């Protein structure tokens with residue numbers, strides 16, 4: 291149910307006029323709703339002036355529902371949406387959750403804007419203490435590839451969720467969308483942290499699909515209906531397609547014993563030695579993807595990933611392995627040959643690369659709960675359940691998604707096949723220590 295507090299003449303370039311509604315009429319709208327409809331949660335956005343704030347404040351005395359207060363002060367375009375920020379103070383004590391952006395947060399505390407994420411969290415904690423509310427700290431206005439958000443109480447951070455930044459100028463309404471989604475999802479679930487996680491996932495998709503709308507010349511709106519009208523996400527479809535393969539990885543003795551720590555160390559070493567051989571080649575393939583990449587962002591990502599493997603993941607292997615001279619197995623060679631054969635195009639190559647991220651992230655996540663300080667393979671389990679690996683996987687998936695969107699029908703099919711084949715190779719790869727120890731000589 292919606293109550294109009296102000297009419298705005300605005301487009302994607304800015305707000306050219308604001309016509310505030312009479313406080314009395316705002317109250318009439320609010321009363322009309324609460325007289326008839328059960329209120330499960332309230333989201334408050336633009337309030338324009340003190341008279342409207344007084345009307346809303348009075349009405350809140352008559353209802354009992356959680357309140358998400360988005361202290362809307364200035365639009366993305368820089369135009370003012372509230373006459374005087376100080377008048378909001380009277381409403382802040384009524385909020386269950388306050389959702390200021392970085393500048394609004396500073397303004398509510400009468401302080402300079404935070405320069406980094408720890409400062410944002412500190413300001414959020416102090417605002418939460420001042421108003422006995424939760425504060426949703428938002429990092430969308432910070433520089434960097436990550437957009438962190440955290441739910442903060444007077445005691446500190448309750449939950450934190452980060453996502454990659456979409457490279458788009460179409461972010462009109464991100465804060466409004468997040469607070470509305472938070473209130474709505476909370477109404478149906480009753481848990482703020484879980485509501486935030488879901489609201490962020492919804493918003494992430496809406497921002498990701500914003501460019502498809504192509505509205506206006508300034509900051510266009512996010513795509514609220516991406517779930518309904520956008521093409522089905524090809525990555526979801528691919529993931530579904532390897533459902534059985536994923537199940538067969540779960541059923542491998544090797545994986546079960548790796549999880550519970552009963553895996554024979556000789557089997558683990560065999561697997562790691564093969565994996566080290568594979569990763570050396572995989573790093574080269576990532577560097578080749580970087581060379582083929584269509585833009586700087588992708589070029590940097592794949593080159594960075596190659597380096598990360600050479601300097602990070604392979605170190606993990608060396609920490610377990612004695613200096614050895616293992617030869618690649620038939621299974622390892624088959625897999626790297628498949629990667630090499632996918633080099634016909636950038637899109638196909640990164641589709642072939644993807645399972646090595648995605649399946650390891652998936653397994654790492656599920657096996658993480660089996661880890662403990664005495665676990666013989668604890669470092670392996672930590673590596674693939676880490677937040678860094680999660681983020682890298684998310685980025686790799688998105689790179690493939692973007693390439694898929696730009697591909698024609700034939701190329702899309704070759705990409706899908708390359709992805710499925712690599713997934714099949716992954717199953718065989720995990721299984722090889724227990725079964726097919728056929729090694730090829732390096733001669």
Ligand SMILES: Nc1ncnc2c1ncn2[C@@H]1O[C@H](COP(=O)(O)OP(=O)(O)O)[C@@H](O)[C@H]1O
Nearest residue numbers: 391428429430431437439454455456464465468
């Ligand atoms: N370019 C982007 N890509 C992904 N998420 C974004 C982007 N810009 C903002 N967000 C997310 O949108 C939400 C609103 O963030 P923020 O921009 O900080 O506040 P506001 O929109 O109120 O100014 C946050 O969850 C933030 O992480």
Ligand SMILES: Cc1ncc(COP(=O)(O)OP(=O)(O)O)c(N)n1
Nearest residue numbers: 336362365366367462463464465466
């Ligand atoms: C009527 C109205 N309410 C709120 C805003 C602010 O939207 P935007 O400028 O896009 O900022 P966020 O939603 O990202 O906080 C507006 N322009 N108009």
